[in-house]
Amino acid sequence: MKWETKQEIREQIWEKMTEEDIAQFPLPCYGRIPNFVGVEEASKMILKLPEFRKARFIFSAPDYALQNIRKFVLQNRKNLLVATPHIQEFLLLKDIPTRMMRKAVTIKWID
Template identity: 45%
Template sequence: MKSKQEVREYVWNAIKPYSTFPPPYGRIPNFVGADKACEKLRELEEYRKAKVVFSAPDSPLKRAREIVLEDGKKLLVVKPKMTGFLLVENGKAGTIKEMLRYGREVDLNELKIHVDIFLQGCVAVDRKGNRIGKGSGFGDREYRILREKGLIDDETLYVVVAHPIQIFDDLSHLMDEHDVKVDVILTPKEIIRTENYFKRFR
């Protein structure tokens, strides 16, 4: 494939039989089995040790946000279209409505926490750790902002949730210098540690 958009179009079409609400096109696809993929979080030693998890508001991450709060951890979330950040310590945050209801708006300059797990959805990802989003650039911008504010560092684990159809062997030729690499891919049946993980942590 010759462009990120070509990969997106391929995935949005291929994942249709496995997709759930909302429809996948133009979005981070939600899929049958996303809940099971999110449950894989609990199998990660890094997650079990984590105190703070950041999650994008993507639909396939709904169960992951619930799990974080069920496990008594702090959840940092970004509001839709990056209009602010919320810290959720109690209540629910599976849906955007719940995030807005139970989350407390925070100023990142004043927030004294360390994000242990950075959690995103994807349109496509490869085994080297290259991730393609829906094209808005929000995922990389969220990562960079948290990094610039000192909430993310070299110890933060970058995790994505994906359906097997979204996973490729190598998308390196499509990547830009600013693209942030993924460490771990969670699918309904697998935990995949990418090449980037082994470069960073081993």
């Protein structure tokens, strides 16, 4: 299959994830970076990237599926730039105390 636009690719992925029942909360997965079965394991892969290890600043969208990645960024004492929902603003998170990290990476805290 050949796609004409990124939107066509997104729509096919969302449809396939729904058909295969691998999309997870928040549902439906359409219109967002989808959360999926195995997101925790997939998120850990960023820790192996030399680009991640070298980076001082990391950008993340606020989507739920990226929550683990945001946590890894803060745990590794990197600066995290997060877009608020609908990219209205950006927040710079740095030097977040360990006890606050769990909340700091959530969409509710970001919004």
